Amino acid sequence: MQIKIFTTGGTIDKIYFDKLSEFQVGEPQVGEVLREANVSFEFQVEAILHKDSLDLSQADRQFILEKVLADPHRHILITHGTDTMIETALLLRGLPEKVIVLTGSMSPARFRNTDAVFNIGCAVAAVQLLGEGVYIAINGRVFKPDRLRKNRETLQFEEY
């Protein structure tokens, strides 16, 4: 079993905003997190976008969908900005033979204090345990994207 990981940007991979360049999202950190955790499964990381999720267009989300559809892996993990993670997840519903888990973080993985590593841990367990479908792993929970929203004060996702 090999897990395919698509990275799309988001806070999880952010570096500080450097005035001398427009670049905000750096190299994906998920591979390094998995190596440091000494994981014993195989995985493949593919960076398909480097955007803050507030900047994702419908075309970008369609692009994510196409990458997932074209990929042969059953187990798919997507790191994504948390602001519009639900929108992307809703678009990935109903794909046969795919177990798709989206995760991200409120603090960059590069930070000393961060939720990134914990969230990736949750997502990795979730993508191996769940059946077909798309899910969001965040705040230590695993959610279906339907009737889900991000509470910007508590920085927690909640069902409604």
Place this chain on the structure above:
Amino acid sequence: MQIKIFTTGGTIDKIYFDKLSEFQVGEPQVGEVLREANVSFEFQVEAILHKDSLDLSQADRQFILEKVLADPHRHILITHGTDTMIETALLLRGLPEKVIVLTGSMSPARFRNTDAVFNIGCAVAAVQLLGEGVYIAINGRVFKPDRLRKNRETLQFEEY
């Protein structure tokens, strides 16, 4: 749903060995890891042992079993030294209405570079997704304790 967390010691909670005291295992770190991850579920941490798992006696493991049996929670997470985690897990098989996940780490949670946070993340997702039974979350995988062993060279658990 509230997750009950029993901590028993192990490397995950180790502090450096201080010559002026025999104390090796410090205050449990799991609560702090969950708070830093901004988890949205309720949890309760109870430190029942503070031992390196090579020091656990059969009486200690029996004590862990009794604490689990006496606890009303369905979802139980146990942090434990990785060296004899399998032995304790085998003793916790067949308990009705309990979803028990054991985890630990090869590097202390207090370390800058550690697998502790990732492993706790995996275990937290696992204990919410799995059915009754006892499992071990480690190296990014979720195992049944039967026919499982720890490979001391790779520091990875493997089925045989």
Place this chain on the structure above:
Amino acid sequence: MQIKIFTTGGTIDKIYFDKLSEFQVGEPQVGEVLREANVSFEFQVEAILHKDSLDLSQADRQFILEKVLADPHRHILITHGTDTMIETALLLRGLPEKVIVLTGSMSPARFRNTDAVFNIGCAVAAVQLLGEGVYIAINGRVFKPDRLRKNRETLQFEEY
């Protein structure tokens, strides 16, 4: 002896650029660094600016000078963006009875991997050991600001 610390912004205090706000420079980290280091001297932190140093105007630098002139402490530490730290330092030359050390960092203090803590350590020792004048502590060195420049490739300051 009490050290007065003026914080002016810079990468050392940067948080990731959040799309929902313009804010880039967060709360100064130097106080927390000193507390974590268990320093035994007294210090006072005053945040007077929160700018990337490429955004500092001549009026801003004049403002820094005025704050230093008006302050009664002999030992002054200033955290500052590294890009124009030399310009500010040059303006602070020749102030009687003041030992002024500027420092900053290439990576934010909030990062897991950073030069911020080390640089603050250097600056703290320097401000206590040097005589009157203004200095820059960076890359493990202590420089006079004259004939000094920042090499943007190596991210090191060098005399010329």
Place this chain on the structure above:
Amino acid sequence: MQIKIFTTGGTIDKIYFDKLSEFQVGEPQVGEVLREANVSFEFQVEAILHKDSLDLSQADRQFILEKVLADPHRHILITHGTDTMIETALLLRGLPEKVIVLTGSMSPARFRNTDAVFNIGCAVAAVQLLGEGVYIAINGRVFKPDRLRKNRETLQFEEY
């Protein structure tokens, strides 16, 4: 100018105590700290002892003295356990053409929260700014070893 660094052990380089081995003090961390800080001076690290400083014998301290005497560098930094750092420093007084700074830390350099990096920063600045003699850089201060003691409650060094 090249700084010579002798490492002798101590908490600064401690790893957790592993039951399957007696080894407590791991590979010296100072080189990595300096590289992460992007220092622009040359340095040479030589590990001459790997002991908790409570375990240092008079012969060990004599050995440290001999290594320093035999070394051609003027600028010498020694990382050392804080418990008996003063004893070793007292033995290193009066060496001509040597600027010797001892430092260590109360928490290992490998820890997420540590004073090690800050202390090394102080020591590095001190060894470049001071004149001949031996000093201790700790708690953000630079001390002569005479009439100095470690307060075990506050974990701070104080003159008496």
